[in-house]
Amino acid sequence: MPIKADYVARETATNLWRNRLMTIAAVLTVTVSLALVGAALLLRQGAANAEAYWQRGVQVTVWMNANASASEIHAVKMQLAEYPYVHGCFYRTRAQDYQEAQHLLAADVASALSPSTTPSSFRCIPNRPQDANSVFQRFEGQPGVAKVTAPLQQIHTMEETITVLQWVFVAVALVLLLSAAVLILNTIRMAIYARRREVSVMKLVGATNWFIRLPFMSEGLVQGLVGSLFAAAVVFGLHAVLNAIGNPNNPGSVLTQMRLSGWEVFGTEAVVVCIGMLIGSAGSAIAIRRFLDV
Amino acid sequence: MIRFSSVTKTYKNSTVALRDVSLDIEKGEFVFLVGPSGSGKTTFIRLLLREELPDRGKIWEAGREIVHLPSWRVPYLRRNIGCVFQDFRLLPNKTVFQNVAFALEVIGRPKHVVNAQVPQVLELVGLSKKHDNLPSELSGGEQQRVAIARAFVNRPLILLADEPTGNLDPATSQGIMQLLDRINRTGTTVVVATHDAALVDWMRRRVVELDQGVIVRDQSRGVYGIDPVTGPIPRTTGPVPRTRVAARGR
Numbered sequence: 001m002p003i004k005a006d007y008v009a010r011e012t013a014t015n016l017w018r019n020r021l022m023t024i025a026a027v028l029t030v031t032v033s034l035a036l037v038g039a040a041l042l043l044r045q046g047a048a049n050a051e052a053y054w055q056r057g058v059q060v061t062v063w064m065n066a067n068a069s070a071s072e073i074h075a076v077k078m079q080l081a082e083y084p085y086v087h088g089c090f091y092r093t094r095a096q097d098y099q100e101a102q103h104l105l106a107a108d109v110a111s112a113l114s115p116s117t118t119p120s121s122f123r124c125i126p127n128r129p130q131d132a133n134s135v136f137q138r139f140e141g142q143p144g145v146a147k148v149t150a151p152l153q154q155i156h157t158m159e160e161t162i163t164v165l166q167w168v169f170v171a172v173a174l175v176l177l178l179s180a181a182v183l184i185l186n187t188i189r190m191a192i193y194a195r196r197r198e199v200s201v202m203k204l205v206g207a208t209n210w211f212i213r214l215p216f217m218s219e220g221l222v223q224g225l226v227g228s229l230f231a232a233a234v235v236f237g238l239h240a241v242l243n244a245i246g247n248p249n250n251p252g253s254v255l256t257q258m259r260l261s262g263w264e265v266f267g268t269e270a271v272v273v274c275i276g277m278l279i280g281s282a283g284s285a286i287a288i289r290r291f292l293d294v
Numbered sequence: 295m296i297r298f299s300s301v302t303k304t305y306k307n308s309t310v311a312l313r314d315v316s317l318d319i320e321k322g323e324f325v326f327l328v329g330p331s332g333s334g335k336t337t338f339i340r341l342l343l344r345e346e347l348p349d350r351g352k353i354w355e356a357g358r359e360i361v362h363l364p365s366w367r368v369p370y371l372r373r374n375i376g377c378v379f380q381d382f383r384l385l386p387n388k389t390v391f392q393n394v395a396f397a398l399e400v401i402g403r404p405k406h407v408v409n410a411q412v413p414q415v416l417e418l419v420g421l422s423k424k425h426d427n428l429p430s431e432l433s434g435g436e437q438q439r440v441a442i443a444r445a446f447v448n449r450p451l452i453l454l455a456d457e458p459t460g461n462l463d464p465a466t467s468q469g470i471m472q473l474l475d476r477i478n479r480t481g482t483t484v485v486v487a488t489h490d491a492a493l494v495d496w497m498r499r500r501v502v503e504l505d506q507g508v509i510v511r512d513q514s515r516g517v518y519g520i521d522p523v524t525g526p527i528p529r530t531t532g533p534v535p536r537t538r539v540a541a542r543g544r
Binding site: 003004197198200201202203204205206207208209211 | 343365366369370371372373377383385386396397400401402444445448
């Protein structure tokens with residue numbers, strides 16, 4: 001016997017309306033928890049984008065001592081040329097670095113420098129971004145080398161921060177998702193209780209188990225779905241706001257570097273909606289197993 | 295139509311509800327199941343509805359062995375069995391018509407079938423004029439008639455009644471019995487579990503007496519207590535003679 005869709009829709013609507021307060025609570029909890037899940041996913045994707053952007057521009061700078069001798073500079077130059085992880089280097093003289101420093105630094109700081117106290121440097125591009133670390137280890141402490149700088153440490157710190165933030169989001173979202181499932185379970189349980197007479201008559205006259213279960217199943221599914229659609233809207237709003245702040249004319253901004261394409265957001269939305277439906281079905285399935293004796 | 299073969303049913307608290315019960319009920323029979331509380335009458339009904347499973351033995355119903363019936367087929371079994379209870383079990387927020395129609399709707403009968411069959415069966419139980427009343431607006435007897443209409447609207451092969459007159463006065467109870475008799479005469483097998491001695495004596499139909507889960511008496515045209523004149527008569531197979539002892543009205 002096929003179960004009529006209009007019957008399921010009607011019964012679901014009746015159940016939801018009868019339990020509207022609980023339904024609202026369940027839907028809101030689903031919304032909040034899934035918005036957090038969505039935000040965590042956006043953050044992760046944004047971080048991945050920003051990281052790719054940062055790594056494209058990784059440059060290792062080997063700063064020579066200001067008083068390094070010509071032979072020391074020559075030795076470092078030869079070693080860099082032979083070093084397999086380095087794609088290529090160019091040497092910047094003190095004068096060049098002095099010019100750059102005048103350009104970059106604030107006037108009062110820059111005025112403290114003179115061409116003779118400004119160190120010369122080698123600007124090197126590693127073969128791969130992650131090779132920067134081996135360059136760092138190889139040349140740090142060499143005679144005549146003052147220090148080796150690579151932006152990796154900052155990238156690393158940034159990544160760690162984002163990872164921690166992401167796990168906090170996920171942990172809070174998990175707790176909220178659990179409570180959302182419990183709330184859905186409870187609304188279904190109340191619906192089953194409210195309809196226990198009807199259910200017992202249905203069993204008595206030979207309604208199939210699925211005919212009895214389906215309205216309750218769909219009630220949970222609807223709650224999960226509605227909650228996740230709200231959450232998807234919140235996630236989309238968040239994405240829109242972040243993209244608006246991350247002005248493409250300002251490529252130095254982290255927010256700009258974290259910009260996501262429409263497809264990436266669409267993927268996140270799909271995940272959010274799927275989790276919502278999963279939570280709804282799981283909550284109602286448990287309620288039906290525990291409380292609906294068919 | 296119904297056959298119990300060495301059926302034993304023990305509940306979890308090790309109460310023995312039925313002990314090695316064997317019984318045959320033919321198609322079209324009208325059987326009273328009598329005995330004191332706790333004698334196993336309700337267990338008998340619940341086994342027939344497959345709300346319980348026996349520990350041992352086999353049960354056939356409408357030509358099908360039901361103990362090993364897969365659970366997804368149980369609803370289809372129940373469509374062949376009508377059942378009424380002492381407490382009527384009507385839906386309080388539905389009208390008489392809706393209560394009866396509900397039984398057809400939930401097994402997926404189309405609307406035109408519902409609209410044709412419900413008035414027919416309400417006519418049969420004498421409630422044609424109360425279509426739109428709520429159960430709370432009816433007397434106990436009328437409510438039980440609605441319950442019977444609901445049990446019978448799908449034309450089941452078997453009608454089970456567990457203390458159908460337990461909440462009703464004697465005159466109303468007689469009316470309910472006459473209605474069950476009328477349903478029986480359409481060929482439906484009727485099994486009534488009851489305490490009501492007066493009704494059993496009045497109807498003079500087959501009586502199966504249970505005591506502590508054992509059949510102690512099986513008598514065609516029996517009375518509630520042991521008949522002082524004829525004594526207990528061992529049941530022989532074969533249909534019950536359709537002799538009517540009491541006058542029937544309506």
